[in-house]
Amino acid sequence: MASGQLSRVEALACAGCRHACHVMLYCDTTTQLFGRIPIRHVVLMQMRFDGLLGFPGGLVNPSEETLEAGLSRELLEELGVALPISVEDHVDSCYAPSSSSSSRQLITHFYVKKMEEEQIREVEKAAASTATDHGQEVLGMVRVPLYAMQGGGGLASFLSHSFIGNARSQLIDSLLRLNLVSPAELQKALANSLKIHTKA
Ligand code: APR
Ligand code: MG
Ligand code: MG
Numbered sequence: 651m652a653s654g655q656l657s658r659v660e661a662l663a664c665a666g667c668r669h670a671c672h673v674m675l676y677c678d679t680t681t682q683l684f685g686r687i688p689i690r691h692v693v694l695m696q697m698r699f700d701g702l703l704g705f706p707g708g709l710v711n712p713s714e715e716t717l718e719a720g721l722s723r724e725l726l727e728e729l730g731v732a733l734p735i736s737v738e739d740h741v742d743s744c745y746a747p748s749s750s751s752s753s754r755q756l757i758t759h760f761y762v763k764k765m766e767e768e769q770i771r772e773v774e775k776a777a778a779s780t781a782t783d784h785g786q787e788v789l790g791m792v793r794v795p796l797y798a799m800q801g802g803g804g805l806a807s808f809l810s811h812s813f814i815g816n817a818r819s820q821l822i823d824s825l826l827r828l829n830l831v832s833p834a835e836l837q838k839a840l841a842n843s844l845k846i847h848t849k850a
Contacts, residue, residue: 672707
């Protein structure tokens with residue numbers, strides 16, 4: 651287990667800890683950008699109220715609900731759809747870096763769920779219409795561009811934005827683990843995203 655990570659059981663045993671659950675929803679697609687660049691997969695993230703990119707989800711209270719039920723509740727608020735999340739969708743749990751807003755340690759639990767393209771479209775539609783958090787805690791859903799374009803456009807540019815907590819590494823780890831981007835493509839995108847930062 652990587653440093654900072656802990657098992658589900660260890661995480662739930664922490665009496666004084668706060669817990670937050672977030673999920674990466676994704677699907678395969680045959681769509682091509684401009685009719686020539688394969689998009690390959692749709693990966694959903696969100697622009698948060700604080701201007702940072704993150705995954706849908708939020709704070710859950712394990713003394714009142716399971717982690718997965720809490721995550722489903724958060725998804726209903728943020729995406730406007732009731733999405734069942736199961737223990738099998740759980741990827742990892744880890745300690746979040748301490749923040750000044752609370753003295754209680756935050757543990758973040760990360761989930762991944764593969765869906766059909768049509769379901770992803772439904773999520774996007776509901777998130778922009780019926781979701782109660784739309785325009786408030788969630789400013790909009792975004793798709794992650796996984797391809798590379800001339801001059802660092804695509805994944806490299808996306809990775810150069812600012813992310814909440816460890817959402818950026820959760821994204822990178824998931825892209826690799828699920829083979830949504832090859833290790834070589836990811837290396838290149840990471841190197842280019844650093845160059846974009848240096849230029850700014
Ligand atoms: N990795 C690590 N930490 C994260 C991640 C992530 N990918 N995403 C969010 N967090 C942290 C946030 O910093 C926040 O402190 O987890 C906590 C809860 O996540 P949110 O999605 O922000 O929680 P939510 O329940 O949707 O929002 C409720 O929390 O951020 C506050 O005041 C804010 O009203 C908001 C409230
Ligand atoms: Mg929320
Ligand atoms: Mg949230």
